[in-house]
Amino acid sequence: MRELFTIARKDAKVILRDKAAVLVMLAMPLGLIFILGSALGGIEESDAIDAKVAIVDLDAGETGALFVEALTGSEDIGNLFRIELGDDADAVRTDVERGDLTAALIIPRDLTERIAAGEPVALEVLQDPGSRVSAGVWAGVARAAVSAASSQIVFGRVLGEAVDVPGVAPAPPGDSAVPPQGAGGYVGPTLPMLTLDIVTVEPVEATIGTRISMIAYYSAGMTGMFLLFGSMFGAFAFLKERREQTLARVLTTPVSKTAVVGGKALGVFMIGAGQFLVLLLGTTMLFRVDWGADVAATVTLGLAEVFAAAGLAMTLAAVGKSERAVGGIGPALIMFFAATGGSMIPSAMLPEWLKPLQVVSPVWWSVNGFLDVMQGATLADVIGPAAAVAGIGAVLLVFGIWRLEYR
Amino acid sequence: MSTIVEVTGLRKRFGDIVAVEDVSFTIAEGEIFGLLGPNGAGKTTTISMVSCLLSADAGTITVNGHSTGRDPIGVKRSLGVVPQEIALYPTLTAAENLAFWGRMYGLSGADLKRAVDEALELAGLADRAKERVETYSGGMKRRINIAAGVLHTPKVLLMDEPTVGIDPQSRNHILDTVKRLNASGMTVLYTSHYMEEVEYLCDRIAIMDHGKIIAEGTLNQLRDVVGGMDVVTVKVDGLADETLDAARAIGGVEQLDRTDDTLQVLTRSSGSILGVLISTLESAGAHVVSVSVQEPDLESVFLHLTGKSLRD
Ligand SMILES: Nc1ncnc2c1ncn2[C@@H]1O[C@H](COP(=O)(O)OP(=O)(O)O)[C@@H](O)[C@H]1O
Ligand SMILES: [Mg+2]
Secondary structure, rough: OOOHEEEEEEHHHHOOHHHHHHHHHHHHHHHHHHHHHHHHHOOOOOOOOOOOEEEEOOOOOOOOHHHHHHHHHHHHHHHHHHEEOOOHHHHHHHHHHHHHOOOOEEOOOOHHHHHHHHEEEEEEEOOOOOHHHHHHHHHHHHHHHHHHHHHHHHHHHHOOOOOOOOOOOOOOOOOOOOOOHHHHHHHHHOOOOOOHHHHHEEEEEOOOOOOOOHHHHHHHHHHHHHHHHHHHHHHHHHHHHHHHHHHHHOOOOOOOOOHHHHHHHHHHHHHHHHHHHHHHEEEEEEHHOOOOOHHHHHHHHHHHHHHHHHHHHHHHHOOOHHHHHHHHHHHHHHHHHHHHHHHOOOOOHHHHHHHHHHHOOHHHHHHHHHOOOOOOOHHHHHHHHHHHHHHHHHHHHHHHHHHHOOO | OOOEEEEEEEEEOOOOEEEEEEEEEEEOOEEEEEOOOOOOHHHHHHHHHHHOOOOOOOEEEOOOOOOEEEOOOHHHHEEEEEOOOOOOOOOEEEHHHHHHHHHHHHOOOHHHHHHHHHHHHHHHOOHHOOOOOOOHHHHHHHHHHHHHHHHHOEEEEEEOOOOOOHHHHHHHHHHHHHHHHOOOOOOOEEEOOHHHHHHHHHOOEEEOOEEEEEEEOOOOHHHHHOOOOEEEEEEEEEEHHHHHHHHOOOOOOEEEEOOOOOOEEEEEEHHHHHHHHHHHHHHHHOEEEEEEEOOHHHHHHHHHOOOOOOOO
């Protein structure tokens, strides 16, 4: 057992002294994260108030249109927001989740019906919490406009008129704090059922907890990809050792083969763990990337992938007979894992036929895990993906050890 | 003296090639035992089976009371191995290499440190211990290669052609090192295709060719194989094949072999045949360039047994 650690330490040292390995495992990912992240996104995410929002009016009756008009008819609101009218609530939700829209208001199908029946109704305000300021303003604006429109409706009912009051003047955003009860005073004791509270605005957090900047995205993606490169240098180390006969010499010492193979795999793991630490700290300090609150979750995912790299090292050493062969197979395989795993472009944007292959890519599991943790997921949420990565690693390790040739 | 290495009926094939065929020998504790043979004779294959790197197709090997078949770890613990290749990590320093190999044999702490220092001293490279092995000359690498095999003071040291391809100075250093290690109590199995090394170092010698041991004994016993015959080496120009037959027919010529323009003649009476030999060659139209006469050595033994030179 002690010899296993001796071999691991020696291998880690040998890999660390290989300038090419250090370049590929550390300099390349940090460089790529910087280039891709800043070219495609910019490090600082500006939170302009000139935000794009959408309204989806699903109301079967006419009240919804009244609300829409209240919001679109105001010049003040128009100065702050570019309002789109949509009709597909799901598409709008997705756009908010992606951050393509800052916020949205979704008016339910049964709005008119419920108001008529005197039942409470909830309007859905979606907001991208990554742009809290403008989304918050939108929620306030929506609330104020709805209050104003609602009061008209209530008046209409109280007075027994049709709900066709045109041109409701919406309250300016600054007045969003005006309590609806102010209008309710008119209703008073005569019709207590019909307070303005029947229409409430519920802010709904988009399912994505935090909007991710491009540099954060590529930090996850490139880390997920480059952690696997340790496997290539581990395989190189094994094949070089076999070619230069030091492996034969190790096998003449009183050490079990388990210690030799285990030591080799552990060496790759140690190198990968160090690499992960450097990439994690490097992206945090250089690019101010926020990997999320649950450090344990991120570390678990990273170490699971480093384990997969150790397994892949054994498989590469077994399958590629020479360093030249591994130098070809290794990067090709890692690129495939990375491409299907979303290291380069978000995996949701990949062609459909590629998607079933994603489950075999350790990069896919770990990159998605990293991104989830950045958006608020915890260790409990990513333990499954981490186990999947470790499982792929175990298969590669067992296969590699089974097929490995020592001479 | 008790036997520490015993090899009987060893055989190893690689496909159609019989690399080792029915090899048997014993080595007594404290001996330097030489395995002499040309390239491809089967020396490395034999050593590899003793060090448990290869499994034998047939035969048994016992080292220090442990059988390679039943107790390979016991065998490995008793051995130090200096492989034919320089098996070191080029990007690690000499000290780091030695420490690694020491740990592989279970050394640690102060023992390891002392062993590394002694091994560096033995290699004469203590002042360059912190330099990477890749910066060393061939001879220095060879010396560290040996040091890595002995720092755990094994009972039996296997050395496979440890002087191949180095300068004479490093070679002398290595030969002295082997003598010193042996004087400190280490039993040595030494292979080489240089007969002078084996003559200089070894108490007993086995001569190998084509996977078989063709002679075995002390240097004097082996000399007796050629029965006190001298080796006459003649360099000639323009030698015809018929002339060879005429020369072989000369009385007193025991054996005559030709390699290119060199004739090697085994004879008990070099003084009386020299004149006849030269005149026979000259009268057949050949031109004698040089003639030399040697006392019998392992070269002549090998020539006598195989009809060819060791260095073919
Ligand atoms: N791994 C191998 N595969 C096939 N043939 C081998 C192998 N190792 C050695 N041989 C052959 O076995 C014979 C003996 O080789 P070796 O033991 O290396 O000789 P030596 O060490 O005396 O030069 C040679 O003919 C060599 O080509
Ligand atoms: Mg050899």
